Amino acid sequence: MSEDDSLSLAQKAYHTVTPGTRPRTNSEMDSIGWTMFLILVVLMVPFLPFIAIVYVLSKVFGYLNAQRGPSP
Template sequence: MSEDDSPSLARQAYRTVTPGSHTRPNSEMDSIGWTMFLLLIVLLVPFLPFIAIVYVLSKVFGYLNAQRGPSP
């Protein structure tokens, strides 16, 4: 048995009884994913101003609290 006839190390380590699978594009799940993404965008965009206001207020109050110093 020559080197060309023996299986490679990767082929020896990848021993399985099931045949290998061949990948294909899954357009059904792709369209479901895009639909969910767009639905989340449509639902979250109206809340962006409120999220921004809460974020800015938390930063302002954190800054003011740091300026006041530690509480006794």
Template sequence: MSESTEIQDPSVPRKALRTVTPGSKTRPDMEMDSIGWAVFLGLVVLLVPLLPFIAIVWGLSKVLEFLARQRGA
């Protein structure tokens, strides 16, 4: 884009716009970090015992797909 096109285009601001709210300072959010870890550990506790059942269902579906392809061919 040339400089003259940018000046004519009203959708492109020429300088940064000020906002009503003050800028925020970045800081570590330990509260949300601990909540995230708690959710992750809760999912691990729930899903690890279910892994054998998930593997069995997945294996059966693959075997049934294979048998259906053999019957159709």
């Protein structure tokens, strides 16, 4: 019986030539991600009034359309 025969299916699937690494925090990428998020928030804040207006108008027109009834 060879060594490959004694390995379980999970061990065969995970078989690799590189050594395993331990999980660790990646603070550099974390700070880049937060920076990108904050930039997007700053860019989107001026659009919030327009988004709110479009939302309210769509609700008003939907309500008026429902009051009018089905079209013939």
